[in-house]
Each structure stands twice: as structure tokens, then as C-alpha cells.
Amino acid sequence: MASAPRLFLPNKIGRLLLLSLEEIVGHNGLNAVLNVAGVAQHISSLPPNTLDRQFAFDDLGHIHQALDRLYGVRAGRGLALRTGRAAFPHALREFGPMIGLTELPFRLLPLHMKLKAGLEGAAGILNRLTDQTVHLEESPDAYRLHLDVCPLCWERRLDQPGCHLAVGFFQEGLAWMSGGKNFLVEETECIARGDQACVLRIVRQPLD
Numbered sequence: 001m002a003s004a005p006r007l008f009l010p011n012k013i014g015r016l017l018l019l020s021l022e023e024i025v026g027h028n029g030l031n032a033v034l035n036v037a038g039v040a041q042h043i044s045s046l047p048p049n050t051l052d053r054q055f056a057f058d059d060l061g062h063i064h065q066a067l068d069r070l071y072g073v074r075a076g077r078g079l080a081l082r083t084g085r086a087a088f089p090h091a092l093r094e095f096g097p098m099i100g101l102t103e104l105p106f107r108l109l110p111l112h113m114k115l116k117a118g119l120e121g122a123a124g125i126l127n128r129l130t131d132q133t134v135h136l137e138e139s140p141d142a143y144r145l146h147l148d149v150c151p152l153c154w155e156r157r158l159d160q161p162g163c164h165l166a167v168g169f170f171q172e173g174l175a176w177m178s179g180g181k182n183f184l185v186e187e188t189e190c191i192a193r194g195d196q197a198c199v200l201r202i203v204r205q206p207l208d
């Protein structure tokens, strides 16, 4: 069987994810993770802050996996969630203006419209700038964000959904949009577990 073509994220996203990971595990921790992930080329220089698609899905999948290998599955999950949360402010600064998230009209929308606009904006960015395909499905109680290919679990095999970084990222994004409320975000399906897509379920009603 011919091997599938490699897929890529823009350098800018790889860079902000590595900076976020460094905030959580420290400089030495980041270097250890990159070594274990087999992507030591990222140690000496972070990806440049450009939109060129040169940060490989397999590199990110191996980095996410290295958290589990280095710190154990439970602690690795916590670190990935926290890295995702830490990534949101970076992403907001880099991409928020592109989709109007930081403009006054967005801030004045009612909460339910903000959430929808924010999630659609995030899906649009991923579809336009990465090799991912993403779509948002709505039901009365929840949103479902479908990621048809997913760099976080690329080439991984898991018993449970494992794209914790994405869960943390959206938890933080929803908290920001709602002025600090907590929302239930869970990955209900995961390609690494054999599902068709990675699916993040976001319950519309905040927990608090």
C-alpha cells in the first residue's frame, strides 16, 4: 500500500503550540518531550511565525504521545489539557483579528451567538490554513466539532479518546468568550480509537 501523503499545519500554529507546551513543562521539559517525540530538529529553533504549511501532523502526534510516554498517561493528559488552555491566548492574538473575535461587534453579541460565531470561526481557520477538514454540527443541547483528520492523534492507537490538547484549547476559548464560565467539552470519538473522526462535544449550557 502506498503511504499517505504527509499533512501539515502552518508554522505559526506549530510555534504557538511549542511555546504553550514550554509554558507548562518548562524549557528542559520541552526539550525532553521533543527528544522523546523524535523531533529534535525543533529544539534548537522554533518554527518561524509564518503561515507556510511546514509543521507536520506526524510531528504533533508524536509530541502529544511523548507526553504520555514521559509523564505517564494520567499526568500526560493533564499536561496536554493545560497546554491546550495555554495555547488559546496565543491563538487569539494570532488569529482572532482575522475572524473578528477581538472586535466590538463580536463582544456585544449574546452569549449563544458568540459561541456559535467563535466555533465557526475556529473551524474556518483550521479549514483555510491547515490540512485539516473540520465541520460544526449543532443540536439543541450541544455543538459537535468534527475533525476528519486530526494531527493530535496522528499515527497513534488508543483505547480512549486522547486529543486532550484540543479539549483544553476549546475549554479556554469558551471561558474567554463567555467572560469566565466553564463548559463541558469532551472528545466523544477519536480516530486513534478507530472512529471515523475526532469529535468534540461542547454542551451549550455552561456548568456554572
Ligand SMILES: [Zn+2]
Binding pocket: 150, 152, 153, 161, 162, 163, 187, 189, 190, 191, 192, 198, 199
Ligand atoms: Zn482524537
